[in-house]
Amino acid sequence: MYKAVILGTGPAGLTAAIYLARANMEPVVIEGPEPGGQLTLTTEVENYPGFEQGILGPELMETMKKQAVRFGARFERGLVTKLKSKSSSFTIVIDSMGDIEAEAVIVSTGASAKLLGIPGETEMIGNGVSTCATCDGFFFRNKRVIIVGGGDSAMEEANFLTKFASEVLVVHRRDELRASKIMQERARNNKKITWAMNRTPIGILTDGQKTIGLEVVNNDSGENENLDADGVFVAIGHRPNTSFLKDLNIVDETGYINVQPGSTHTKIPGLFACGDVQDKTYRQAITAAGTGCMAAMDCEKYLEGERILDWSQNLS
Secondary structure, eight states: OEEEEEEOOSHHHHHHHHHHHHTTOOOEEEEOSSTTGGGGGOSEEOSSTTOTTOEEHHHHHHHHHHHHHHTTOEEEEOOEEEEEEOSSOEEEEETTTEEEEEEEEEEOOOEEEOOOOOTTTTTTBTTTEESOHHHHGGGGTTOEEEEEOOSHHHHHHHHHHTTTOSEEEEEOSSSSOOSOHHHHHHHHTOTTEEEEOSEEEEEEEESSSSEEEEEEEETTTOOEEEEEOSEEEEOSOEEESOGGGTTSOOBOTTSOBOOOTTSOBOSSTTEEEOGGGGOSSOOOHHHHHHHHHHHHHHHHHHHTTOOOSOTTTTOO
């Protein structure tokens, strides 16, 4: 029986590991198939405090892991397939380790950006293809970029990118946007935003080293078109990694974990959530790390006996 098990090794999980390890809680961290989370797909991170010249995403994650190990956190590799809640403990089913038991669990499995599934997309992530305008917009100052999507998030990111790019071309596979009217109006009124409607992306264009545009099918004519751009931003939503929690009834209709406002408590005592798995708004490394700190402190108090709170309050 472990005291605390942390699921996930992004900024949230690693921060929680650092705090719990320093508190002598001997946390066990389960690394999934993508250790380090989405930041391992990011080449340069320039908005994480403390690194004046920026830092590579994988390097930042490796540094955080080493810091957790230094204080005594233990790391195990495996994919969690199910989490079972008992009266005062949890059973974690892991493909490579079998079942393990824990008094408390912190879920920090993150959310994965939905991708288009077209040739060149995954290969060029971090080299002209991005799923985060807030993270990478700065690198496209005075350049032409494409954003793919038609919802509120796409419109919001398109407007944000105009702070840097000389032109933002919105590509959407339908002739009407899904975004709310107010978000559409803001985008339509932005002179830097242009439109390529009713076009379906079919491939990322590269010169062998960097992204140079997007190949699409014009749904009106049926012909292929090449849209020139220095960067392609995919904004078609995120999918929280919570399928293994389906029997616990702690996620909302979109799959994000419900937590008690102002904390990381779920409605199940001893089960905490931090990072993008419970954050559908900010999704930044620094906010994930902040909630990782919160989860560790909430978890520590729980393990030390502060178990009289009603964790189900305000949670469905």
